[in-house]
Amino acid sequence: MKWCRHCCGDSESETGPDHGRQKGATMCRNLSNYALVFLFIALSGFIFLLCNIHTVENWNCHTISALYQLQSRIHSSFISVNLPTFNHNRTFCAHLGQKPSAEDELEERYLLDSITWPGPPPSSPPISLRQTSDPVHSLFTLLPTEGGRVWHLGEELEAFVQIHDFQGRPKRYGGDFLLARLHSPELGAGVAGMVVDHKNGFYSALFPLLWVGPAQVEITMVHSSEAVAVLRRLREERPDRVFFKSLFRLGFLSETTVCNMCLPSDQQPLCNYTDLYTGEPWYCYKPKMLSCDTRINHAKGGYLKHLITNKEALLFQSGVNIKVPLRASGTDRINVLPQKDKPEGESSSMKPERNQLAPSGFYYEHSWRPFGGAAARQFNESSAVAECLRNKVINLYGDSTVRQWFEYLITFVPELKEFNLHSPKKVGPLMAVDSTHNILLKYRCHGPPIRFTTVMSSELRYISNELDGLSGGPNTVVVLSIWAHFSTFPVEVYIRRLRHIRRALVRLMERAPGTLVVIRSANLQALDQEVSLYNSDWYSLQLDMVLKAMFKGLNVLIVDAWQMSSAHHLPHALHPPQVIVKNMMDVLLNYVCPEKKKS
Structure with missing residues (x-):
């Protein structure tokens, strides 16, 4: 108030009080004029924003990345309070996805029976450690x-x-x-x-x-x-123990909600992002103020804690x-x-009789030697790798364990130059080109559930849909790895995803019979109590058995990462050490460039 009175004429100057009051009144009138101008500009800007809010929505993400990251952190800190409450049964996901045919149900029953695991007698009372x-x-x-x-x-x-x-x-x-x-x-x-x-x-x-x-x-x-x-109980009853989130944004208004493959629909309205082609389900809780079509990304929300009792926790030490x-x-x-002399006519093969659990190969002199007729040729020079991949388009689809192969190749082959597609390193899409040998190498992550860092929703692609977009042919190599992100869900979810991929592969091979398809299996990893509850090797083994059974009889080749990590002396790791990856790449390259048989 003193400042106001001073400004509007309550001050005196060296030339007298009248002059001071006149000067103050002039200053006050000038400030009032400026205030009107500033108010007019602010109102004009607000009206312009309302009229062009959809234009604002389409601004380049990099321009507002700092604001977006701040919003994401703020929303992430509050998201856990809105987590859904699940019924402890396995029926809440049953209605999701397309209804399976009678043949699909029969296959599913067979696969689930094949991985049945014995355990404590069901009638036995709770026991102590x-x-x-x-x-x-x-x-x-x-x-x-x-x-x-x-x-x-x-x-x-x-x-x-x-x-x-x-x-x-x-x-x-x-x-x-x-x-x-x-x-x-x-x-x-x-x-x-x-x-x-x-x-x-x-x-x-x-x-x-x-x-x-x-x-x-x-x-x-x-x-x-x-x-x-x-x-087993956690897998069937708590598929929400890894949860996901999406950011919805329109202009400067944004909300973050919980997402998952299975969400109870009786708690709040859902946004349905089920894939139109495969029927693969995905849902987010609908934002309170925004529409479902304002979703801009997908991200891991976090891991639920305190899912087991103190008594059960003693089992994971x-x-x-x-x-x-x-x-x-x-x-x-x-x-x-050395091998004993065998009677005439008796087989002298060292290879064990193959079944689903029998060894697929072994290490000798630190080199993996697969059974089944595949050569054990080693590709120790980058020039040999480049020559093998000459004129090839290599498409890598899946999780981070196959992205590791992309990283290996661009490191090992200097001529493979990675393009900067301004995409996140962990999720891609990634691309590298060797113009000398005419090699194109690509990587793209599979669709949700995916636990990577933030992915723009426009970049979420299902492998089966990507396969349907390939021309294929003798110079096309397709490599798939999809397992690690499915360990928290009932096995039926994984079977459904693989079934869609298998059908897409059959369509690809029918229109382009020369296409080479290679599947990388699951591998062992380091475990502690926390990792065990989400990514235990037991989960991975069950998925690995289903994977191999579902693609058996199809014209695809397997890189048996499970046995390659199990047979090696190095500690288990989700992303195996370089020496094991090198052996995996040797297997892949032997598939791509098989040695010609000598006449």
């Missing part, structure tokens, strides 16, 4: 052959496993998740063993003997049968009952002798 499987008290024994403790190349080694609880008492039921490996650090050799559950606390681990020299048996308990029962090796009763080492 002391009554669960303990790897420290458990042990394995190498069984002698007919000739005593003498093993020859081409024979099979069997280890007999007995599981005990923390009190040292033998278990009476199966369901423990065990991994077995026969390896030789001296020879750079290793092969995954096949574990047979006898459902009474006893297991057999079977190994083909594929090299001459020293070999050591290693058997690891990944999870106890009791822990597997918890994982690193170094206690997660990936702990078992002791050997007696020796765990053997020496493999």
Whole structure:
């Protein structure tokens, strides 16, 4: 108020009070005029914004990226309070997606039966940790052959496993998740063993003997049968334990809501983003003030906590009952002798009889040697890789484990120059070109569920739709890897996604029979309690078995990442170390450029 009176004539200057009042009045009138001008400009700007709000919506994302990131952080901090409450049953997702045909339902039933996992008796009362499987008290024994403790190349080694609880008492039921490996650090050799559950606390681990020299048996308990029962329940009852979000924006107004493949529709209105071609479902809760067509992105929302009881948490302790090796009763080492002379007419093949769990190959001298007739040629020079891929278009679709192959190739082959498409490194799309050898390399992530960083909704593509857009042909290579982001959902969701991809591959091969299709399987990874509840190797194994069964009989080739990570001596990792990736790439390149048979 003093400032106002001073301004409007209550001040005196050195020339007298009258002059001061006249000067103050003049200043006041000038400020009033300026205020009117500023008010007029502000109103004009507001009217212009209202008239052009749709133009504002289409501004380049980079121009307002700072504002967008701030909004995303603010909305992310409040999103957890609006998470849906799920009924603890497996029916809330049943109505989603297209209704399967009778044939699809029969296939689904067969696949689910094929991965049925034994476990604790359903009628047994809740038990304490002391009554669960303990790897420290458990042990394995190498069984002698007919000739005593003498093993020859081409024979099979069997280890007999007995599981005990923390009190040292033998278990009476199966369901423990065990991994077995026969390896030789001296020879750079290793092969995954096949574990047979006898459902009474006893297991057999079977190994083909594929090299001459020293070999050591290693058997690891990944999870106890009791822990597997918890994982199974979480998969069926809490597919929301990884949740997603989307930002909706119109002009400067924005909202963030929870999204997922399965959302209860009785809590608030839904936005339906089900794919029109495949029928793959995806939903977001409708924003309160914006329409469904203002969605601009997709992102991981986070992981739900406190999903298991304190008693159940004891089943997931690193170094206690997660990936702990078992002791050997007696020796765990053997020496493999050269192959015995076989009677005339008897097969001398070293390759084990193939079934879904039998080894698909083995390491020797640190190089993967697949069974099934594929050559074990190594591509150690970038020039050899470039020559193999000459005149090829390589399309990589899937998750980050196949993006790792893109990164390997652009690093290993200097001529492959990556284009800057101004897309996020983790999600793509990515593209590299070698103009000298006429190579085009592309990567695109699969559609939701995807747990990467933020993806613009316009860049979300389903693999089956992308395959339908390919011309294909002898110079086209398609590589698929889709598994890691499906571990929190019921297996039926994964089966449906693979079925759509399989149908698209059949259409592609019918119109372009020369197209080479390669599928990268799941791999093992490092586990602790938190990772186990979302991405356990048990989930991955179940998906891997479904994957291989669904594409069996189709003209596709498999890079068996599961066994390549299981047979190797390096620690498990979601993104395998470079030496394993190099072996995977050698398998892929052998598929692309098979050696010509000598006449």
